[in-house]
């Protein structure tokens with residue numbers, strides 16, 4: 001990078017200023033976030049910052065970084081400010097049309113990748129695809145997989161399509177606007193779903209980043225949090241091929257009830273997979289012959 005070194009608007013001074021304002025807004029990891037904002041706006045790499053902390057910024061870069069910092073102090077999620085998030089070590093476009101992908105959803109991706117058939121041609125569904133992280137990651141990792149990615153939000157589906165294109169799997173990810181699996185015909189080798197599972201009355205208690213910025217339709221699982229999952233569980237048997245499975249992400253304390261729902265829906269050999277915090281996070285049921 002060929003930037004002048006100047007005592008004026010330096011990256012390190014700006015990072016310190018932004019870190020202070022983020023910390024006073026109650027944001028944990030304020031320094032790291034400040035570095036991310038400055039690096040993103042100025043195109044400075046981590047190496048540049050370490051080697052030349054006094055690297056000068058243009059007034060425009062300074063203003064843009066301050067603008068993002070100000071939005072962040074109002075608790076807008078950092079990935080929305082940057083327009084991107086990482087999932088399963090891949091970069092994804094994100095926007096307020098969909099939730100910010102969560103690390104725990106990687107458990108669901110991994111569970112599906114481990115269990116998917118190794119046959120050359122297979123077809124899966126990602127129900128409630130949002131920005132399409134599961135559909136794209138599964139298509140990238142499972143050779144020959146075609147995925148139907150459904151969502152009720154057309155804005156989310158536009159993101160999912162763009163993400164599939166960027167990850168060069170658009171020819172194997174078919175995004176469809178519909179309720180759950182309503183528009184999907186034919187037997188699926190597997191279904192993955194990270195559907196809304198927060199109880200309606202708990203949404204006001206969530207952190208502001210989620211409560212005030214993520215789409216309510218992506219979070220609100222109704223009175224007991226399981227209204228959408230319950231509707232899906234009665235559809236699965238008819239959509240999953242014999243020998244196939246459905247894997248659902250659930251909230252803390254919901255795994256037993258969702259296991260019962262899958263069992264009542266005709267799925268067998270129920271498995272529960274914990275996340276890295278030890279919370280039962282993914283419930284899997286198989287359609288046996």
Ligand SMILES: C[S@@+](CC[C@H](N)C(=O)[O-])C[C@H]1O[C@@H](n2cnc3c(N)ncnc32)[C@H](O)[C@@H]1O
Nearest residue numbers: 101128129130151152153179180194195196218
């Ligand atoms: C918790 S977000 C998950 C998004 C993405 N799969 C992920 O893991 O990051 C839930 C998604 O389900 C969608 N959704 C909610 N109800 C739905 C329904 N009845 N049918 C299809 N999608 C639905 C929402 O629009 C939202 O995009």
